[in-house]
Amino acid sequence: MNILLVNDDGIDSTRLKFTEKVLSHYGQVTVVAPKVQQSGKSVAISMGSIKFKKHDDYHYAVEGTPADCVTFALYGLNVQPDIVVSGVNNGYNIGVDTMYSGTVGAAMQANYHGYSSIALSADHKGFEIVEQELSHVITHILDHKLYSNEFVLNVNFPKNKFDKSKGIINTKTAFLKYEVYSRIENDTFYIERELITDDIPKDSDRYAIENSYISIAKIKLF
Numbered sequence: 001m002n003i004l005l006v007n008d009d010g011i012d013s014t015r016l017k018f019t020e021k022v023l024s025h026y027g028q029v030t031v032v033a034p035k036v037q038q039s040g041k042s043v044a045i046s047m048g049s050i051k052f053k054k055h056d057d058y059h060y061a062v063e064g065t066p067a068d069c070v071t072f073a074l075y076g077l078n079v080q081p082d083i084v085v086s087g088v089n090n091g092y093n094i095g096v097d098t099m100y101s102g103t104v105g106a107a108m109q110a111n112y113h114g115y116s117s118i119a120l121s122a123d124h125k126g127f128e129i130v131e132q133e134l135s136h137v138i139t140h141i142l143d144h145k146l147y148s149n150e151f152v153l154n155v156n157f158p159k160n161k162f163d164k165s166k167g168i169i170n171t172k173t174a175f176l177k178y179e180v181y182s183r184i185e186n187d188t189f190y191i192e193r194e195l196i197t198d199d200i201p202k203d204s205d206r207y208a209i210e211n212s213y214i215s216i217a218k219i220k221l222f
Contacts, residue, residue, distance in 0.1 A: 001026055001082045002028050002079070002080060003023050003027050003028065003029045003081055003083055004029075004070070004073050004084045004085070005020055005023060005030065005031045005032075005033075006031075006066055006070055006086050006110075007019075007033050007034070007066065007086060007087055007088075007102075007103060007106070008037070008038045008041060008066040008089065008102025008103045009039065009089065010034050010037045010038070011031075011034065011055075011059070013090070015087070015090055015122075016088075018088070018127075018131065019087060019088050019120065023085060025135070026138060026142065027082070028058075030058050030059075030060075030073065030081070031059045032062060032070070032073040033060075033062070033069060034062055034063075034064065034066060034068075035063050038064075038065050038102050039089075039091075040100050040101070041065045041066055042099065042101065042102065042104075042105040043105040043109055043112075044065045044067060044105070045071065045109075046065060050062060050063060051063040051064075052072060060073075065102065066106035067102075067105050069106060070084065070106050070109040070110050070113070071109065071113075074110075074113055074115075081110075081115060083116045083117065083118065083147055084106075084107065085118050086106040086110075086117065088122055088134065089103040089121035090122075091121065091122075091124040092122070093121040093156065094173065094174070094204075094205040094206050094209065094215070095174050095175050095176050095204075095205065096176070098154060098173055103120070103121055104119045104152065104154060104219065107119040108152055108221055110152075114149050117152050118152070118155060119152055119153070119155065119219075120155050121154075123157070123159055125160040127160075128163075129157050129158055129160070129162065129164060130157050133157065133165055133214065137157075140168055150220070151220045151221075152218070152219045152220075153217075153219075154173070154205070154215075154218070155215065156205055156214070156217075157209070157214055158208070158209050159210060162212040165212055165213060165214045166213050167213060167214065168214045169213045171203055171216065172201070172205070173219060174204030176195060177195075177196050177197055178193040178196060179193065179195075180193050181193065205217050
């Protein structure tokens with residue numbers, strides 16, 4: 001199996017390196033990642049040209065967005081992956097955040113070009129559950145042929161407060177509402193947000209991570 005691995009946290013991300021190590025047990029992995037952190041870029045692309053640095057035949061750093069990494073791999077390097085994996089991201093990509101996420105954006109770009117893709121995300125406060133269970137999740141997805149070029153598989157691991165997951169469940173993306181707080185100081189705009197609803201659907205991605213489940217949701221580009 002040929003696997004293209006991308007992310008939005010950058011080529012030096014320890015989570016990217018761990019993900020590559022796990023994926024290497026399933027096939028040949030080509031890593032194409034941004035030179036620097038590119039969170040929140042969604043499916044943004046660079047216009048005209050994209051600079052890159054070749055580390056070796058299977059590792060490239062791109063001066064561009066996560067979506068650029070996918071485009072460069074497919075059409076610059078002529079990588080022909082059986083599956084594209086994005087992540088594991090440093091932070092969750094659930095609900096409305098899937099619209100902004102560079103991790104999901106890269107997977108969406110792959111999906112747009114006709115490739116099966118998986119976006120992986122986890123709590124920024126800890127990585128232990130991912131270290132314990134990523135291999136199991138990948139095996140589950142491959143063995144059950146959950147992936148498809150018709151949608152993106154958006155995978156989120158449970159909150160770091162749990163020692164382990166209760167298992168894998170199929171979920172839906174819940175677009176819950178947030179209260180937005182902001183202030184301006186010294187010509188700088190600060191913004192924070194807080195979830196304002198306690199009515200979290202039990203079939204949602206947020207319910208899963210808050211209750212120690214690994215969430216797998218299908219996201220369609222259109």
